[in-house]
Amino acid sequence: MRSSAAFVFTQERIVIVITLALFVLFSATLSNFLTAGNILALIQNVSILGILGVAMALAIIGRGIDLSVVATMAVSVAWVLQLSNNGVPIDLAILMGLGLALSIGLANGFLVAYIEIPAIFATLAMGTVAYGFVRSLLLDDNLIYLKGASDTWFEWIGSGQVLGVPNAVLLFGLVALVAHVILRITVAGRFLYAMGDNPVAARSTGVPIRPLILLQYVTSAAIAFIAGVIAATSVDSVETRIARSNLVYDIILVVVIGGVGLSGGKGSIRNVIVGTLMIGVLVNGMTIMNVPYTLQNIIKSLILLGAIIVDSIMNPRDEQTSQQGDI
Amino acid sequence: MRETLTRLRYRLVPDHVLGEILAKNWIDNAIPFVILLLTLAVLGALIPGLLTLGGLSGLAPQFGEWLLVVLAMTIVMLGGGIDLSVGSVFALSNFVTLALVNMLGWPIPLVMLIALACGAAVGLVNGVLVGYLRLRAFLTTLVTLIIVRSVVDMLILAYAVKVARPVTRSAIWDFISFRHVLGMPVSLVVALTVAIAGHVFLTRLRPGWQILAVGGSRRSAYNAGLPVRRTVAMTYVVSGTLAAAAGIFYASRLNAAGSDTGVGMEVLALTAAVVGGNSLGGGRGSVFKALLGTIIVLIVSNSLIRLSLPTGGSSLVLGLVLLAAVAIDVKWLKNRGKVLSRVYVSPTYMKLGRSPETGEHSSSPYAVNDRLRDVELIGLGEIDGPEDPILDAEGNLYSGTRQGDIIRFLAPDYRRKEVFVHTGGHPLGMAFDREGNLVTCVAGMGVYRIGPDRKAVKLSDQTNRSWFSVIDDSRMRLADDLDIAPDGRIFFSEATIRFDMSEWMVDALESRGNGRIISFDPRSGSTRTVISKLRFPNGICMARDGQSFFFAETWGCSISRYWFDGPKRGTHEVVIPDLPGYPDNINRASDGGYWLALVGMRTPAFDMALRKPGFRKRMVERVAPDSWLFPNMNYGCVVKFDETGRITDCLWDRRGTNHPMITSMREDRGWLYLGGVSNNRIGRYRIPGADPEWTASASYRGDKP
Structure with a gap:
């Protein structure tokens, strides 16, 4: 136990060191990296990734995964904008959008907990279904603009700032803090770790596994909705086709590279923050260097691959310990 | 109606x-x-x-x-x-x-x-x-x-x-x-x-x-x-x-x-x-x-x-x-x-004839007595599941066990025993052929021949597949008893094609006729199903005419005779229609009759359940298996019948402690050896007035009746 804790700390420290090294490297070599505007933009850009990372971390800690976070985020908030553009009051629209997001989370949880479909497939297919359902039946277009509720408190959520700090960053901090408290202090949080560590043992000791899985995916959908609201109000629009992009892999990258074990039960919100910072610095630097998008994808994928390899070495699975059907 | x-x-x-x-x-x-x-x-x-x-x-x-x-x-x-x-x-x-x-x-x-x-x-x-x-x-x-x-x-x-x-x-x-x-x-x-x-x-x-x-x-x-x-x-x-x-x-x-x-x-x-x-x-x-x-x-x-x-x-x-x-x-x-x-066990309708009287002082040939009370016990506690004991020319006693061995108790006192051969399945019915080889039905494996040199040879483990059977019935699941015809053909019963040895009692709940009798011809090496759709065919014993054999259907509570040669070739007819219990193995007796083991006695409750397949189906679906109504297998007896099917003798153990469940008996040199598939002993009963020189092999050679 002690050695593994020390090891996780080591991985986290390595990531911090790499982040700092990248930061120093970019500051020294790229003329417009270390400017106040760029640093602010950097943090603002990664806060949404970070919030989604928190959602993903909750799912992964409970030995699941939520590949539908991006779809949930995009379609629920797109619907909010569409409703508000159609004249629905913004607070009601937000409630309806939140309801949509929670329903998607509930459906995920139901499929995983009660139908017992592997989380990776349930959420993958659910993302497709959610996108298809909302896009074909509820939305007029792929790109929904924020028109109905512009210049209101709603738009301020993502674009405003408090004491010079962008709201997005503050909200990232808030979400992270709340999630951290939930994981560390509440019974549900401790049960989540127990379930992720060994679901069978957790069930034997009386942890209500199935309701907990429901809660896990509902929470992750709710956090995705918050991220969506921030993203939409910061650029005044939602592009629903993001649901079919590679963004979800960036989120997994953030979570895994920070040190949250994919086999469940390991890691904390701090790992997500560390991972977010590293990816933020990396992507920002590559963008300034004008690295093509596809090449950026390759670099990020290679880093993710490296992170998974390190993860599998630190949390080894072999023929004796691996679970059947665990892919 | x-x-x-x-x-x-x-x-x-x-x-x-x-x-x-x-x-x-x-x-x-x-x-x-x-x-x-x-x-x-x-x-x-x-x-x-x-x-x-x-x-x-x-x-x-x-x-x-x-x-x-x-x-x-x-x-x-x-x-x-x-x-x-x-x-x-x-x-x-x-x-x-x-x-x-x-x-x-x-x-x-x-x-x-x-x-x-x-x-x-x-x-x-x-x-x-x-x-x-x-x-x-x-x-x-x-x-x-x-x-x-x-x-x-x-x-x-x-x-x-x-x-x-x-x-x-x-x-x-x-x-x-x-x-x-x-x-x-x-x-x-x-x-x-x-x-x-x-x-x-x-x-x-x-x-x-x-x-x-x-x-x-x-x-x-x-x-x-x-x-x-x-x-x-x-x-x-x-x-x-x-x-x-x-x-x-x-x-x-x-x-x-x-x-x-x-x-x-x-x-x-x-x-x-x-x-x-x-x-x-x-x-x-x-x-x-x-x-x-x-x-x-x-x-x-x-x-x-x-x-x-x-x-x-x-x-x-x-x-x-x-x-x-x-x-x-x-x-x-x-x-x-x-x-x-839930759905595999599917009972069907069966109506058995009236069960004969077995009252102690009745005039019934099955009247209860206590003649098996003082049998000698061989290998008590040393042997598990001797379904069908048999003796060789020297008087050594052989028996299969649940562990997959054939154990040999050495004559004359049967106090020393040795593992004769290990088969791997549960050896059930046995017979010696003319060359002194031991031929045995091994549950789950098929028919094997074991020479005096203890070498086991597989004779047959599959037969022709029936055309309209959903189950692939070519492999044998539960070969049970066998006997050898004068021309060397081996006729053996397979009790059921739907259940394995461990579930043989469940077959009783179906009473469908899942069993068959198969013949193996050593001259051509071919195996053919002779009679199919039998209700748990069990014991087989050659009649003395050399053209037919008797066989028992356990759940059918009847003994039939099948002619494999002669004018009635290919036909079979019932010899004893309604037994008071469930028949198991049949073997020859020294007086020209045939010994028959009744492994358990019929009960009115189960006889009635056989006429109510819906009841049995519901029972199987809703009740835990250890609470199912099964045939009574706690109390049995040995009877003797002659060629016409008339019961001539009957042996009971009233206490039912030595041999609560008798699956087979074998007469040899004036003694009757008793086996039971769930017993931990072999019994030995001195038959009053029996020919002390009579052995089964002499009878099969034609030297003795």
Whole structure:
């Protein structure tokens, strides 16, 4: 136990060191990296990734995964904008959008907990279904603009700032803090770790596994909705086709590279923050260097691959310990 | 009246077939097949012209490519993994082919080899990462999906214009692109060939079995010494190669390298594989399932395009199909065993005749006495399950045990014992042939001959398969008792084809007639079923005319006689119709009669239950097995009958402690040896007035009666 804790700390420290090294490297070599505007933009850009990372971390800690976070985020908030553009009051629209997001989370949880479909497939297919359902039946277009509720408190959520700090960053901090408290202090949080560590043992000791899985995916959908609201109000629009992009892999990258074990039960919100910072610095630097998008994808994928390899070495699975059907 | 209806109902409706079908492996294909029919019905109604020859043949080239990709996905899934990179490999192969043919003008066969090698290389990377480094298949292949896709996008960005330029076409290229073989496009012919080869590979060859073993249980495969890591890695290499092959055909057909080539193909392939019934997590699936799934998904996705749904509509439908397919798969896998155990036991109607009187002072030939009270006990506590003891010429006593041995107690006092031979199954009925070999029915294995040198030879373990049996009844599950005809033919009973030895009592709840009598002819080595549909045929004993044998039907409570030679050849008739108990083994007696063991006595309650199949069915479904109503097997006796079926003697043990359940008795030199399949002893009873020189082998030689 002690050695593994020390090891996780080591991985986290390595990531911090790499982040700092990248930061120093970019500051020294790229003329417009270390400017106040760029640093602010950097943090603002990664806060949404970070919030989604928190959602993903909750799912992964409970030995699941939520590949539908991006779809949930995009379609629920797109619907909010569409409703508000159609004249629905913004607070009601937000409630309806939140309801949509929670329903998607509930459906995920139901499929995983009660139908017992592997989380990776349930959420993958659910993302497709959610996108298809909302896009074909509820939305007029792929790109929904924020028109109905512009210049209101709603738009301020993502674009405003408090004491010079962008709201997005503050909200990232808030979400992270709340999630951290939930994981560390509440019974549900401790049960989540127990379930992720060994679901069978957790069930034997009386942890209500199935309701907990429901809660896990509902929470992750709710956090995705918050991220969506921030993203939409910061650029005044939602592009629903993001649901079919590679963004979800960036989120997994953030979570895994920070040190949250994919086999469940390991890691904390701090790992997500560390991972977010590293990816933020990396992507920002590559963008300034004008690295093509596809090449950026390759670099990020290679880093993710490296992170998974390190993860599998630190949390080894072999023929004796691996679970059947665990892919 | 009501009983007549019940009888007709159970005679006409074959209830047992449902359980037998559910127990079949091919039943897994039923669900995807029904889905296919539903799909065709629904879409055929929605889209006019979909199901015409023209509508379907338009899909043929695409079908070939898709089938290759789905096969790629399937083989990885069978090995317990998943390969999401198939779509990207498809695109990579497409681009490589077009670049080498159109841009560089290389010869086609070389180009194909290079494209296949590219696919295999990506597969190798996946295989090393997932197989040897033990990474998670889903995330790893997702990463290779993105990397390969990005590489292809970059290549297309750089060379799109040059690649698109058509160059002089070669004969081979034209053949692949446009020609039809047997009315099918070349790609489909190749894909079907690959499918057939894949089927043979997976079902008949060792590496294919190893893939299924690894997918079915990685841990067991590892512990059994299979090369788990190499096997897993190999599935990814095969997968990459197949996806690349599909890409080559796509290139030849469309001659275009767009950035959307193969996008989303992995989800389609996954959907097809799962809809077809291949299990996520591996070990269960087949090429045929992949084929079914491909057809379904191909038709659905093409129909969705033709239905011109609003944007996102086809995502919705495909996602729902995937979810429904996985949900059915998961639930089917989990509940099939449960359903099977509920419906497999299917009782039927049977009415037994009136049970004869057994009262102690009655005039009945079965009247209870206490003559077995003081039998001598042999091997008490040293032997488990001596179904049918037998003695050799020297008077040594042989008996099978539940542990799979044949134990020999040495004459004259039977205090010393040794393991004569180890068979591996439970040896039941026994007989000595003329050469002094011990022939025995071994439950679960078949008929074996054991020479005096203790060498066991398998005589027969399968017979002809009956035409209309759902169960493959060619293998023997419960060979029970045997006897040897004067010409050397061995006739033996198989008690039931539906249950194993451990569940033999459950067969009583069915009372259907699941058993049969089989003959093995050592002269030709052939095995044929002689009589089938018997109610637990058990003991067999040759009659003294050399043309017939007596056999007992345990659940039928009757003794019959079958003629295998002579004027009545091929017929059988009942000799004793209604016994008071359940007959087991039959053996010759020294006075010209036949000993018969009654393994248990009939009870009015169970006799009545036999006439109420619905009651027994409900009992099996709702009550735990240890509370089921079974025939009474706690108290039995030995009777003697003559050729006409008249009962001439009867031996009881009133206390029922020494031999609560007698399955066999064997007379030898004035003693009667008693065995019981669940006893821990062999009994020995001195028969008053019996010929002290009489042995069974002398009787069979004709020297004695």
